Amino acid sequence: MKKFITTIKNIFAIDDLRIRILNTIGFIAIFRLGSFVVLPGIDPNQLQANTSGLFGLLDTFLGGAFSNASIFGLGIMPYISASIVLQLLTIAVPYFQKMQKEGESGRKKINQITRVLTIIIAMAQAIGFVATINSEAIAINTTLFTITSMIVLTTGTVFCMWLGEKITDKGIGNGISMLIMIGIVSRFPGAIVAEFLSKQLSGALVFLFELIVLFFVVMSVVMLTQAIRRIPVQYAKQVGGSSLYSGQRQFIPLKVNAAGVMPIIFAQSLMFLPSMIASIWADTNETANYIGSTFSDFTSWQYNVVFGLMILIFTYFYTAISVNPNQIADDLKRSGGFIPGVKPGRTTSEYIDAILTRITLPGAIYLALVAIFPSIAMMLGVTREFSQFFGGTSLIIMVGVVLDTLQQIESYLLMKHYDGMMKTGKLRGRTDNVVIAS
Structure with missing residues (x-):
């Protein structure tokens, strides 16, 4: 304290x-x-x-x-x-x-x-x-x-x-x-008050358990946001005048969740289409009425299965368009860097792409779980308002903004030679020895 x-x-x-x-x-x-x-x-x-x-x-x-x-x-x-x-x-x-x-x-x-x-x-x-x-x-x-x-x-x-x-x-x-x-x-203060009042005195332990679960969900989202896969990069020795400088060893940080919150936003936007289209024929077609009622209820298993699959697809799609292995490989080649044991050029691009494909899968699966967790919480008895903070777009945005703001404050403190917000003086995932993967 x-x-x-x-x-x-x-x-x-x-x-x-x-x-x-x-x-x-x-x-x-x-x-x-x-x-x-x-x-x-x-x-x-x-x-x-x-x-x-x-x-x-x-x-x-x-x-x-x-x-x-x-x-x-x-x-x-x-x-x-x-x-x-x-x-x-x-x-x-x-x-x-x-x-x-x-x-x-x-x-x-x-x-x-x-x-x-x-x-x-x-x-x-x-x-x-x-x-x-x-x-x-x-x-x-x-x-x-x-x-x-x-x-x-x-x-x-x-x-x-x-x-x-x-x-x-x-x-x-x-x-x-x-x-x-x-x-x-x-919306959080009102949601937490409404949740507390809905539990009554007998449900105080349940409310406390919900807060503990919320804490661990937030921590897991922080881990997902900050998780990176480091690819080691070696730079060749350079000659400056009469001096020989040894090559530097750095790394390329590939984020496990490179797509951020965009897959959830895209998927959530499209999830409104089935119920909207089905509403046109809802009065005359029983199948359309079933589709409309099913996909307008975000707690239904059909909704969550389709929602989760769309997030998996959009995570790979958005990662593919936001991270370009060819450009990373070209930048490394121009700057004299190489990945140990991998030939520069096309082989490096394929190597980075293979790693990116492997780390995106667990990131996409966990992102889908985070997205559907509010509906799971609501089915377990959490109020609609409070359940929105157990995952989904809201929680990922909040975690991302808070981490970004803390990093900026941290940089100001370190520039003035003050102790940082964390005991180590650095936020987890930050380093000075990084090759920017753009």
């Missing part, structure tokens, strides 16, 4: 770090306040929250802004959608590939295109958002309300995007990820 208090004092003793933390808190406070400002023309007393299916997922990410019909009702999600689209385009379209290789100027162009695409997506999603609001809550003309809401919601998304960029520039951590995490975490 004494070491923790000393570390907090060291953090606030660094002027730049203290200002960045206070800036982050201020920007987050603005974001949370905006989540409770209702759209113009709505009677808040008549609002009926729709938190089923996709709407419930959005509301979790937005910290209740969706169900509150607030000016930040779309939050940062249109920007996330635009970023995913641009990321896929830089892989599939040569024009965007060339732009990505242009360095800082290319990055600025991609960012500008992402912002424009965000506005287009936000306007389209605003129409769907307005359609989810029950007509009894609308206190003005419907056409006027739709037009004004589109403008306000799009402006709210742009403002959230600006807040995220400001957190990245003047705060601590990645701004966009921080806003998503804050939206998720804001």
Whole structure:
């Protein structure tokens, strides 16, 4: 405890770090306040929250802004959608590939295109958002309300995007990820209180057991996020003037979960399609009605089996497009590095690809288990709100953002020669002797 208090004092003793933390808190406070400002023309007393299916997922990410019909009702999600689209385009379209290789100027162009695409997506999603609001809550003309809401919601998304960029520039951590995490975490106190009240006094031991299970689930997700497979790399001896420098021994860190949370997001988006398509023929076809009811219930075994298989497929797909063994092999060859016992060039690429394929399988299986664990927890008696924190997209995002933020704080402390957040002075998985696998 004494070491923790000393570390907090060291953090606030660094002027730049203290200002960045206070800036982050201020920007987050603005974001949370905006989540409770209702759209113009709505009677808040008549609002009926729709938190089923996709709407419930959005509301979790937005910290209740969706169900509150607030000016930040779309939050940062249109920007996330635009970023995913641009990321896929830089892989599939040569024009965007060339732009990505242009360095800082290319990055600025991609960012500008992402912002424009965000506005287009936000306007389209605003129409769907307005359609989810029950007509009894609308206190003005419907056409006027739709037009004004589109403008306000799009402006709210742009403002959230600006807040995220400001957190990245003047705060601590990645701004966009921080806003998503804050939206998720804001639901945790209410969820844990509701879970405690639902257990009554006789269920106090059960509630305590749930907290212990939650702790170990979080720790396992941290391990999954930080786990890497190190491939040793040897650099040839170099001659500088009259001196001979021995070759350096480094390593390539291949992450066990290189795809991150993207496979769950993709799979979860597609899992809404069967029930949506089946609803068209639900009244006339018994099979369609069965499919619709089965895939709208995320606790059904059919839903979880398909969901898990899709995560396995998307994990391999996203790993394949995000980690390029050929590029890694070419970078090693140009820098004079080689993997001991493996020929440079194509053989090195095949060797890296084989290792990546093997380590992706256990990572994909565990990612699928983490994704379906909330439904398992709900079937075992955990409330719907609290079960969302036992795994899935929410938990992986929270763990990733917290680890990234801690690493940034750690770097500030080490630069000022203070003891780090951890006893070793380094977060697990970090090292100075690393070949970046890009």
